[in-house]
Amino acid sequence: MSAPANLVDGFSTWLETSGVRGKLSSAVPLAPLVWFKAGGAAEWLFEPKDVDDLARFLGDLDPAVPVMALGLGSNLIVRDGGVPGVVVRLGKAFAAVEAVDATTLRCGGGASGILVSSTARDAGIAGVEFLRSIPGTVGGFVRMNGGAYGREVADVLTECEVVLRSGERVTLGKDALGYSYRHSALPEGAVVVSATFRGERGDPAAIQAEMDRIAAAREASQPLRSKTGGSTFKNPAGHKAWALVDAAGCRGLRRGDAQVSEKHTNFLLNLGAATSEDIEGLGEDVRARVLAHSGVALEWEIQRVGVS
Structure with missing residues (x-):
């Protein structure tokens, strides 16, 4: 039935x-x-x-x-x-991370980037430290080809297990995902339940040092302790989104309780009582100002879902 x-x-x-x-x-x-x-x-x-x-x-x-x-x-x-x-x-049953050999990790779709990178460190696997800096879970990283600090999921993924909207379980290699910048070809309604990442042998102390460097850089440049959604817009070819937003005079711009961060202009903030309409509307205000100022049409990186 x-x-x-x-x-x-x-x-x-x-x-x-x-x-x-x-x-x-x-x-x-x-x-x-x-x-x-x-x-x-x-x-x-x-x-x-x-x-x-x-x-x-x-x-x-x-x-x-x-x-x-x-x-x-x-x-x-x-x-x-x-x-x-x-x-x-996906809850705790999907959050396990284990080293399956000297350079390979199998990660549940609900595992955080911090858990993945910490497990890799303990196993002496280098190359996935950048996941420490991405707020989210493995399922989201795989779907969006998440990346930071010069690396992205496409650099380390070998395969992922997916439950399709039909209920069919399939294993997809990296080439089947059609990766591009912050995009994959995963079908609508599919759920990533696990992923396999391959790094390289490394010294745990050096891996920790790189994770610490990334954490410090994020703390210094991003509004991590605010109600935010991470990077708002994709970086257009040849540009940094934050620089375009700043040049268009949007630093600190507000709509209701939604604000463009003054610390990092590619972050939107909820100062307290912002509605999602305020936040999305502010993003569209920014896109319009950047287009008028520089002629560049910013693309959303943040997913916007549901009905208004």
Whole structure:
């Protein structure tokens, strides 16, 4: 029996007989789960017990129901009208990281960049220190080809395991992901449940020193202790987004309680009571000013999801 497309009327009854073992909750506020601390609710939030549970859930779910994966919510604007369908959040069962040989790590889709880089250090695996600087989880890194400090996921990924929207489990090599700058060709509704990264042999002390250098550089240049969403816009070819924003006079620009950071102009802040409409609207104000000043059309790096 398939889960109904009309979730509110029929989902609970279906769930009782489906054999799904995870936690399914309705009308869950997403603001507490995202870094901006703003936005609406998920129609349904599903936290699967394990990969088999997720595959069964998606396989039985009516194909008309939209599905979105949620990690730490660090690079995300959830619009104020909320997210229809099902939001999938990977918990502790998906957060393990292990060294499988002298240069290779297998990482759960829910593992943080800090955990990945720390495990690599302990195993003497160099080359993934940059993940220390990316706020988010492995699933998001893989989907968006996350990167920082001169490296990106495409440099270290060998393969990933994905549960497709149909419930099918597939293993995809890096070449199948169609990577480009902050983009992959992963299909809509697919959930990355694990990834394999390959680095190189390194000295744990040197790896820690590089992680410390990255952490210090972030602390000095980024508003890490604010309600923010990380880098807002992609760097256009030949330019730095922050420099274009600054040159257009947007440093400190506000819309309601949303503000362009004065510390790093490619970060937007929620000063307290900003709505997602304020934050996204401010981003569009910045894009318009940069286009008028420099002729460059900035592209969003932050994902914007849900309905207004």
